[in-house]
C-alpha cells in the first residue's frame with residue numbers, strides 16, 4: 001500500500017466522506033456517490049431505445065441522431081441532492097463522476113459512440129465567473145474520459161443572460177432562448193457529429209436553440225445527452 005493511500009485512509013477515519021445522494025457514509029472504493037445510490041437512481045436506458053421519448057420530443061425541431069439521458073429527474077430525493085450540490089454547492093466533481101458512470105454503462109451495453117466532439121450548453125460568462133465552472137461541461141469531462149472524445153467549451157457562447165426559466169410557460173421559454181446562443185465556425189465542428197450536452201433537459205428549448213446554432217456553424221450531425229430528463 002503506498003503512502004498516499006495510507007494517509008488518505010487515515011484522514012478518512014476522522015473526516016469520513018459521505019454520499020451526495022443519500023448522505024450515508026461512503027465505504028472504501030466508493031467516490032462521491034455510494035453504490036446503493038448508483039443502483040437505485042432511476043435510469044432512462046434511452047441508449048437501448050433509438051426511438052425514445054426524448055428523441056420524439058425533439059421531432060420537428062432539431063433533427064437528432066441519438067437522444068440520451070442518464071436519469072429521470074425527480075423533484076425529491078437523490079437526484080435533486082446530487083444536482084443541487086453540482087450546481088450550487090461547488091461540487092463539480094459530481095458532474096465528472098456522473099459522466100463517467102453513464103459513459104461506462106453506455107459502453108457496457110454495446111453502444112458504440114459515433115460522436116466526434118462533445119459540446120456543453122454554455123453558461124452566460126457572468127454566471128460562469130460566479131460559479132467557477134460549467135456543470136454541463138463537468139458532465140462532459142466524465143463522458144470524454146470514458147469515450148475518449150474531446151470536449152470543447154469554447155464553441156458555443158451564450159450572448160444573452162436569460163431569466164430563470166422556471167416561472168415561464170412553454171411558449172415564453174421558446175422565445176426566450178431562440179437567439180441566445182452563437183457557435184463559432186471552426187474546424188473542430190465543421191462536418192462533425194456533435195454530442196450536445198446539458199444538465200437537465202426539460203422542454204428541449206435550450207438544446208434546440210444550441211443545436212440550431214451548431215447547424216448554422218456547419219456541423220454534420222447532432223446527438224444530445226443530459227444528466228437527467230424531466
Ligand SMILES: [Zn+2]
Nearest residue numbers: 019022034037
Ligand atoms: Zn448514497
